[in-house]
Amino acid sequence: MSLTGIRWAGPRALLVELSDLPSVLAFHSRLLTEPLPGQLDAVAAAATVLLKFGTHAEALAARTAVGHVDLGAVPRDSSRHVTIEVVYDGEDLAEVGMLTGLGRDGVVAAHTGQLWTAAFGGFAPGFTYLLGENHSLDVPRRSSPRTAVPAGSVALGGTFSAVYPRQSPGGWQLIGRTTAVLWDLERESPALVRPGDRVRYVAVREAVVLTPVPPASPAAREDTGPALVVDSPGLQSLVQDLGRPGLGDLGVSAAGAVDQQSTRQANRLVGNEAGAAVVETVLGGLSVRAVGDQVLALAGAVVPLEIRDASGAPARCAAMCAPFALLDGETLSLGEPTLGARSYLAVRGGIDVHPVLGSRSSDSMSGIGPAPLSAGTRLPVGRAPLFQMVGAPEESTLRLGVASAELRITLGPRDDWFDSRALETLTGQDWITSEQSNRIGVRLAPGGSRALGRNPDRGAGELPSEGAVAGALQVPPSGHPVLFLGDHPVTGGYPVIAVVVPEDLPTAAQLPPGHSVRFTIVDPATLEPLEPAATGAVPEGTQP
Numbered sequence: 001m002s003l004t005g006i007r008w009a010g011p012r013a014l015l016v017e018l019s020d021l022p023s024v025l026a027f028h029s030r031l032l033t034e035p036l037p038g039q040l041d042a043v044a045a046a047a048t049v050l051l052k053f054g055t056h057a058e059a060l061a062a063r064t065a066v067g068h069v070d071l072g073a074v075p076r077d078s079s080r081h082v083t084i085e086v087v088y089d090g091e092d093l094a095e096v097g098m099l100t101g102l103g104r105d106g107v108v109a110a111h112t113g114q115l116w117t118a119a120f121g122g123f124a125p126g127f128t129y130l131l132g133e134n135h136s137l138d139v140p141r142r143s144s145p146r147t148a149v150p151a152g153s154v155a156l157g158g159t160f161s162a163v164y165p166r167q168s169p170g171g172w173q174l175i176g177r178t179t180a181v182l183w184d185l186e187r188e189s190p191a192l193v194r195p196g197d198r199v200r201y202v203a204v205r206e207a208v209v210l211t212p213v214p215p216a217s218p219a220a221r222e223d224t225g226p227a228l229v230v231d232s233p234g235l236q237s238l239v240q241d242l243g244r245p246g247l248g249d250l251g252v253s254a255a256g257a258v259d260q261q262s263t264r265q266a267n268r269l270v271g272n273e274a275g276a277a278v279v280e281t282v283l284g285g286l287s288v289r290a291v292g293d294q295v296l297a298l299a300g301a302v303v304p305l306e307i308r309d310a311s312g313a314p315a316r317c318a319a320m321c322a323p324f325a326l327l328d329g330e331t332l333s334l335g336e337p338t339l340g341a342r343s344y345l346a347v348r349g350g351i352d353v354h355p356v357l358g359s360r361s362s363d364s365m366s367g368i369g370p371a372p373l374s375a376g377t378r379l380p381v382g383r384a385p386l387f388q389m390v391g392a393p394e395e396s397t398l399r400l401g402v403a404s405a406e407l408r409i410t411l412g413p414r415d416d417w418f419d420s421r422a423l424e425t426l427t428g429q430d431w432i433t434s435e436q437s438n439r440i441g442v443r444l445a446p447g448g449s450r451a452l453g454r455n456p457d458r459g460a461g462e463l464p465s466e467g468a469v470a471g472a473l474q475v476p477p478s479g480h481p482v483l484f485l486g487d488h489p490v491t492g493g494y495p496v497i498a499v500v501v502p503e504d505l506p507t508a509a510q511l512p513p514g515h516s517v518r519f520t521i522v523d524p525a526t527l528e529p530l531e532p533a534a535t536g537a538v539p540e541g542t543q544p
Contacts, residue, residue, distance in 0.1 A: 234285025451479025
């Protein structure tokens, strides 16, 4: 067992490379039981562990400390043994039998005849990559992924097996089905299988479906308290706070407001704590009505504000980045942004919806948290803080240029997967944001004629899935990067050429469709600008 390398994954994260899966599990277990100072998350993958930290200084200190982690003295094995009953009637069972030469019965025997180790989570909450004791069932993914794989499908992909916890697209080979519940927020540990666990598949003739007794519903909130009622949600409006970091091993992204700088400002203006829940809305169109007198503030994308009284007549003016009153029965409407994409509406006392896994944020990737707002949604308002005053008007925190945006990036962790011209291509031309962008990521197309080319020495090989951070520029075979935002998948299989520094993520979150972006490389250790060599050589400091 050994550590083979340390790569920067942005200025606040390290991608630690290890020699084999036992080393990954040992290192991951050590860092979970004895976390490094400032460690927010440790995400295990096939051959790496991604460590995320709260600050750049903590990541710098950890870069030195990681090399001294003792893998020889592994903590006591705390893994659990999980049994999953499977009906082996999957659509691809016969094809897997042909690909492996084992036949249908041989596939079942091989699948049930070995112990599977939970290597890492990702893709979706409760989806855990399981590695077997041998390679008898190694099969390629389907050439054409299915648009909908049923929940409970037992599947094979590459060297791994897994169970789909809910219906989703997928390209793995389906060999059976189970009624085991892989993800349940009612459990103390929502994920049935966690990294390090041992799993045994057991063949059964028919799955017995048990109808669980529904849990007692929490007492319904009274509809008579202070609230904001949504008259129109606009294009997309969601409840968000600062997210739920630290759950990467469960396949749960941090989520939260993608422009946290504007979120903090809006809350500060109404006298809330920074983490109070707000409404994040995209490209205007939101309209809310006050139930009871409220104090509101709006930050982020610049939009015109209109307040009308209960009769629909204009009431008074309101300005962005300043607290204002919305009296009982009055309606606030947001127009189309003149700059930026996302606006953040805070109300004194915060949006008081039920938290899920410690956060009120809505996660579009996993479906966790409050549902998207719709006409008629009632948003209860919490109790106002007793000793926090409403703030004074402030300057906007928006740092988005009208014509273009400048984003700083640190190289890696996989810049060596690209050809010698890739860095020049990345920084030497404008990139244009696509209309297909969302909270998961901003899709970018080259403003010039060049896409990012792969290193020919890598051939057609695939990168084993590994942890990813917000701000990562993941590059699919098209050569058009995707800039990950708050709801990005926990792990990914495309190489990441660079990572946007966290301080510039609020700007990235405000990029509207069709906006121009340019990237500037900075050193991950100093955050000082770097000039990449003409050959595309990796600057010092990006590799171990």
